[in-house]
Amino acid sequence: MTRPLSAGQLADRFDSVFGAAPDGVWQAPGRVNLIGEHTDYNEGFVLPFAIDKAARVAVRLRPDSRVRLLSTFGNQGLTTADAGSLNRGTARGWTKYPLGVLWALQQRGLPVRGLDLLLDSDVPRGAGLSSSHAIECAVISALNELAAAGLDARDMVLATQRAENDFVGAPTGIMDQSASLRAAAGHALFLDCRDQSIRLVPFDAESAGLVMLVIDTKVSHSHAGGGYASRRASCELGAEVLGVKALRDVGIGELDEACGLLDQETFRRVRHVVTENDRVLQTVGLLDGAGPAAIGPLLDASHASMRDDFEISCPELDLAVEAARAAGAIGARMTGGGFGGSAIALTPASEEQQVRAAVEHAFAGAGYPAPDIFSVRPSAGAMRLA
Known part of the structure; x- marks a missing residue:
């Protein structure tokens, strides 16, 4: 795992690269979605939590329109751009995300000057933990303050979503940004994606004798690819045929009728979203009452739905889930x-090492590259560090 720089170390590195101290250092976390997958752009319910891995940016505004971007990872080197002529087609790599935020703020009519920015992040990239949104949320937190833009959390969520959709080219919803900007330590974020209303739900796995393990399969993915877009198109088709604004408006009791109106593939996509919304609501109820130890079967059912109905799993994810469950996990899902x-x-904390070893053994036996396995805990949302 990448060892993050402290705020002071990042500021010092910024000074050495750009020749002056930054105006400040901000961070925004990655996220794990506890349950509620592909429900966000269907105006449904999600239950993510921010994790204790984050993107950090040191930023200094410039008096001109020049933009200079550098990261502490990779070999892309210094990227320069003109804030007055941002172009989706010329952005590459991780720079799409800060440049997309700049562009989205400009589209809102906010005058954004040039800037120097140094990025450090320990959110694993391509692992489904929202490393890209962590960058965007750190950047918009910095620029909102430095430019005195006056955006509240909801505004920043929508601005970063526009950056993702219209600049990066990924048709994502609002879950990831909401978790990164609005989460709180020790809680999951129950988000209604129709109106952005939230409720913080206690999720203290540690006190319940549990640990949340993340198994990074090392199979890289990209939301800008065709698989994600085609699933979203299927959901939109299903809503249109069923005569509703979004699949949020379809209840479990209406699935039998929907089966007769939709082709089988579209129906399976719809069934996943409808049942997943219900699983989110059940999970919230259990966390409010019985606690984290009661939600395992819902995690298992969610994975089965994503594997069979939404068809977004892969052999490595299925193996990780199966091996973890067989070794003692009370619930697992992609x-x-x-x-x-x-x-x-x-x-269970008492089974952690056994689960880790079982997953590693299963991957080796299947000839897959060794996964990264680490624990995460619910953490605070975006903030200024220095």
Whole structure:
């Protein structure tokens, strides 16, 4: 795992690169989605939590329109751009995300000057933990303050969503940004994606004797790819045929009728979203009452639905889930947009090492590259560090 720089170390590195101290350092976390996958753009319910891995940016505004971007990882080197002529077609790599935020703020009519920015992040990339949104949320938190833009959390969520949709080219919803900007330590974020209303739901796995393991399969994915877009198109088709604004408006009791109106593939996509919304509501109810140890069967059912109905899993994710469950996890599922990335396994602390070893052994036996396995805990949302 990448070891993050402290705020002071990042500021010092910024000074050495750009020749002056930054105006400040901000961070925004990645996220794990506990349950509620592909429900966000269907105006449904999601239950993510921010994790203790984050993107950090040191930023200094410039008096001109020049933009200079550098990261502490990779070999892309210094990227320069003109804030007055941002172009989706010329952005590459991780720079799409800060440049997309700049562009989205300009589209809102906010005058954004040039800037220097240094990025550091320990959110695993391509693992389904929202590393890209962590960058965007750190950047918009910095610029909102430095430019005195006056955006509240909801505004920042929508601005970063526009950056993702219209600049990066990924048709994502609002879950990831909401988790990164609005989460709180020790809680999951129950989000209604129709009106952006939230409720913080206690999720203290540690006190319940549990640990949340993330199993990064090392199968990279991209929301800008065709698989994600085709699933979203299927959902929109299903809503249109069923005569509703969004699949949020379809209840479990209406699925039998929907089966007769939709082709089988579209019906399976619709069934996943409808049942997943119900699983989110059940999970919230259990966390409010019985606690984290009661939600395992819902995590398992969610994975089965994503594997069979939404068809966004892959052999590595299925193996991670199966091996973790067989070794003692009380529930496991893939998390994130799918087609790779990570699985999560809610595991008794006493079984953690056994689960880790079983997953590693299963991957070796299947000839897959060794996964990264690490624990995460619910953490605070975006903030200024220095």
